[in-house]
Amino acid sequence: MLPTVTRRALLATGTAAGAATAFLAPGIGPATAQSPPGVIVMAKQIDDITSLDPAEAFEYTGTEIIGNVYRKLVTTPNDDPARLVGDLAESWATSDNRIFTFTLKAGAKFASGAPVTAEDAAFSLRRAAILNKSPAFIINQFGFTRDNAEARIRATDARTLVLECAAPTSPSFLYYCLSAAVGSIVEKAVVMARAQGDDLGNGWLKQNSAGGGAYVLRQWRASESVMLDANPNADPAPRTRRIIIRHMLDSSAQLLGLQRGDIDIARNLVADQINALRSDSRFRVMPQRKASLMYLSLSQRHPALARPEVRQAIKLAIDYEGIQRNIVSTTYAVHQAFLPEGLPGALTEKPFAQRQEEARALLRQAGFPNGLEVALDYSSGAPISDIAQAIQAQLGAVGIRLRMVAGEMRQVITKTRARQHEMAIVRWGSDYFDPHSNAEAFSMNPDNGDNARNRTLAWRASWEIPDLTARTAAAVTDTDGARRVATYQALQREHQQVSPFVILLQEIEVAVTRANVTGLELGPMSDRTSFSGIVKA
Structure with a gap:
């Protein structure tokens, strides 16, 4: 069983006070101990941001920012995420499931004051396909490429956009994909005025918005802060003029800042801190189950991890329930399938529990009677750092010795994207409300070469699976809803047993606000978390 793991005590007074003081918004001294009127100061671990260009951003915090800075053609409401509604689009239709026509609403404006046109929408989607950054596969899977995007994604007048897919597709699937962050609409004139060479403005848009x-987006300083100012042309107008998100890695410093009034919202408190605040009338505790998973990625380039018996041994060495109970009791639930609970077809079965003798026997069967050594990359922030230490102890108990490599989450993400990890603790959030969002990521790898176009999670793990890829691709085209759900359930059961992914937990995001702060809307997906209604009394 997992030895009891307790969070470290609050930082010593001097250290915690210093961290909280450094966290204050510009112009607020330590004696003030209150965030200013009209400004919301939020504490959050934001070291996962690599870019704030919607054609490139693919991390939790980055897509959350993008969801508050951009609009899309269509979206899904948080109270009914299976329902599609228009955002910039007034209507959409298809006659043959291959050519889709969108009519934009009249009157929508960019922050510059310029009207949103169909050409801006066409440019944005073409740009994602041409740049071919991490989230591009969401768009490119419909047959859009650098060579054909200009012809197949086009504006026919100021309010009409036409998308011509390579083959017939499920209309709802296309619309869900367009509701992902990569479907955000940017202002063409502003972006292209800042373009360098053929980067389509990517260098500028990483740290600016259009x-x-x-x-x-007023400012982003990596691993320090993000500053957002109200869009003067937003309709409806946001209720707070400025949002400041400060990077604070340690949850104890977040808690102290919240208690002092230096911050208004804490986003990364841990279980014991959250439980202590539930009965305190000075604060509000807001939970939201998210379509977000924490998992281990096992690189198939590592000779030992490529052995099925070793992968199975790792899955049987971990005490999932113990980790959840002792480290993340309020912020995660045990989950062991690639579709998070809440998505159609999600499995809630938990076939794995800690069985150390079986794990040792599998290692002997694989030819490792004396165990083996593997490097583990993980974020140094809580709770992942605590989970990493627990996994180190549990795998060590069966003979798997971990070399611990801690870093910023951005570093872990970059390493796994480059296929340079051996084992890593990472997180994955669904991009849209369809089972294919996760199925494609976890169980498709059409090209395992280093220069592959679709660099899915399976690709990052160097997992070559032509048969599973073909069956997963076929599932998305099935027009029989019940049969499609059954297919995804079968894929998940197979995936649980053979994949190089150890799916550990599903996130229950918990934000804690001061009692005078209302209006934060946490979404089931990161880009659906909304700041526009936040107000401080």
Whole structure:
């Protein structure tokens, strides 16, 4: 069983006070101990941001920012995420399931004051396909490429956009994909005025914005802060003029800042801190189950991890329930399938529990009677650092010795994307409300070469699976809803047993606000978390 793991005590007074003081918004001294009127100061671990260009951003915090800075053609409401509604689009239709026509709403504006046109929408989707950054596969899977995007994604007038897919596709699937962050609409003129060479403005848009959402990106400082100002042309207007998100890695410093009034919202408190605040009338505790998973990625380039028996041994060495109970009791639930609970077809079965003798026997069967050594990359922030230490102890108990490699989450993400990890603790959030969002990521790898176009999670793990890829691709085209759900359930059961992914937990995001702060809307997916309604009394 997992030895009891307790969070470290609050930082010593001097250290915690210093961290909280450093966390204050500009112009607020330590004596003030209150965030200013009209400004919301939020504490969050934001070291996962690599870019704030919607054609490139693919991390939790980055897509959350994008969801508040940009708009899309269509979206899904948080109270009914299976329902599609228009955002910039007034209507959409298809006659043959291959050519889709969108009519934009009249009157929508960018932050610059310029009207949103169908050409801006066409440019944005073409740009994602041409740049071919991490999230591009969401768009490119419909047959859009650098060579054909200009012809197949086109504006026919100021309010009409036409998408011509390579083959017939499920309309709802296409619409769900367009509701992902990569479907955000940017202002063509502003972006192209900052383009360098053939980068389509990517260098500039990494740290700036050209959208029509509730807020404008004023500043991003890596691993320090993000500042958002209200978009003067937003309709409806956001209720707070400025949002400051400060990077604070340690949850104890977040808690102290919240208690002092230096911050208004804490986003990364841990279980014991959250439980202590539930009965305190000075604070509000807001939970939201998310379509977000924490898992181990086992590189198939590592000779030992490529052995099925070793992968199975790792899955049987971990005490899932113990980790959840002792480290993340309020912020994660045990989950062991690639579709998170809440998505159609999600499995809630838990076939794995800690069985150390079986794990040792599998290692002997694989030819490792004396165990083996593997490097583990993980984020140094809580709770992942605590989970990493627990996994180190549990795998060590069966003979798998971990070399611990801690770093910023951005570093872990970059390493796994480059296929340079051996084992890594990472997180994955669904991009849209369809089972294919996760199925494609976890169980498709059409090209395992280093220069592959679709660099899915299976590709990052160097897992070559032509048969599973073909069956997963076929599932998305099935027009029989019940049969499609059954297919995804069968894929998940197979995936649980053979894949190089150890799916550990599903996130239950918990934000804690001061009692005078209302209006934060946590979404089931990161880009659905909304700041526009936040207000401080």
